[in-house]
Amino acid sequence: MEYLDLSLRLFCALVAGALIGATRERIYKPAGLRTHSLICVGAAFITVLSTTVFVTAEHGDPGRVAAQIVSGIGFLGAGTILKKGFSVKGLTTAATLWVTAAVGMGFGSGEYLLSAVVTVFALLIVLFLKRIELFIGGRNLPRVLIVAENSQETSTKVSEWFKDNGLTVESMEIEEDDEVLSLLIELSRGDALKVKNIMVGLSTLKGVKSAELR
Template sequence: MLGQWDMVIRLFVSCLLGGIVGYERQSRNKSAGLRTHILVSLGSCLIMILSIDEYSRVQGLTNADPGRLAAQVVSGIGFLGAGTIMKEGLTVRGLTTAASLWVVAGIGLAVGSGCFLGAFVVTGFVFLTLGSLSKIELFASNATLHFVVQTVNSPGQVGKICSGLDALGAVIREMKIDTKNAVDNIIEIQLYIYVTDTVTMEKIITTLMAVEGITAIDGQSERSIPDM
């Protein structure tokens, strides 16, 4: 059975490590930030402590599985992570934040079981992955082109645009459709397109202008797109 101070230390460490990951998410204005990650880590740690404590009470008296209570955290955290994933048009946001919540739950379980070294190492790797590797990923990626397209608001129009770009070999990384400020049935579509060296801005503009209903196109090259 764990001592009282041992329990307090583990809970404190879980708050600290969860806060480190949460701070990184908070700095990027994500839906799950500092408080959410701390609570997930703290709750996971407490459940693991309870699992160990309850098993020590009935050890030798029953065939109880000490990992059954803690195992529910792994599946239960999926519901919380799913709440951070949002679909906007053709874009899915929140996957990285959902993954960080899942990892933080694992960190809390590790601290609760007394595996401090593993918890600290994983926290460091997570912070490095969320911070530094995003810059490396951006540097290694090809250019992303940003287009603002004005087109008529008619059924199937977005599908025509996507089909034309797909035939060209361009990949849509993000699409935002503004219908609130539509004037004279004209809507504005923002496209972030991932391209290779063989697909130029001129080719994309030519392809888009061939789509019936498009009235204007404004494009520029970017090295990055909004963080997902």
Template sequence: MTVFEFSLRLGTALLAGLAIGFERQWHHKTAGLRTNMLVAMGAAVFVLLSISIADVASGVDVSRITAQVVTGVGFLGAGIIFREGSNVHGLTSAATVWCSAAIGCLAATGMYMETLVASVFVIFINSLLMPLDKWLNNRK
């Protein structure tokens, strides 16, 4: 992989994390701009590393590192969730961080259109469905 391709894929992951994180920060939610950018970038770096290792060594399973990204980000997301009495907060932020990692993985594999579509879907769910979510929670 060339330095340009590496930079393009990593930059795509950063931009996707930026867009998702901007929406979270705009709505004053936990795990905002920097968190989502770092998670998307970190996931992309791990996937790019596995791709680079596979290019050098034969018989390497590139999915092993990606599988560990899923596990690691799940652990990170658990730290975002907290319980206050009978209420649980942070589930959506944790799920968004998980999605940011997945989108970073997409970007790292060069799936640019898929990265865009997934990012738009996450932003749509978090921002445009918020009024519907509030309405459903407040109905009697």
């Protein structure tokens, strides 16, 4: 019976990690389904070992080994954060990895209900809060980060695209080298939802390597 319960804890952690990871996989983030699943079930397994195998009636601290998960995931999450010029990527991915590990620890310790609630909260955050943030104008004005070929033709096409789609450019930051041009364009608050719906068109412009709504 004990092994059945421990196996159930690991299985629940696997499912929770897979659900969270699937939300990142669908938008092509570097840490997706497999990464989150492995982290969650791994954290659960370490917690199980910490509370059962490494502790006896005479000695042992049940939280000693499991506590190292927090710092370990911190290092792993830090590796997903990248900064290039004015662009910072990976903060949300690092946060979801950290929460996923916490969920795994919860299931590993046998807190099924509480861990399930946190899993639902995490899913709600990554699925819906982005839309709410855009709707209420969070993080000041909406911004579009464009990476393109460094040419006058490409710059002209990008400028014309914003004008043709009726988008108001409030400010623009430019960073360039011999081959790559990075543009951080800040739009008016009322354009947040509009630009989100037409971003695909911007990505297909000749010379544009990537376009991302910040």
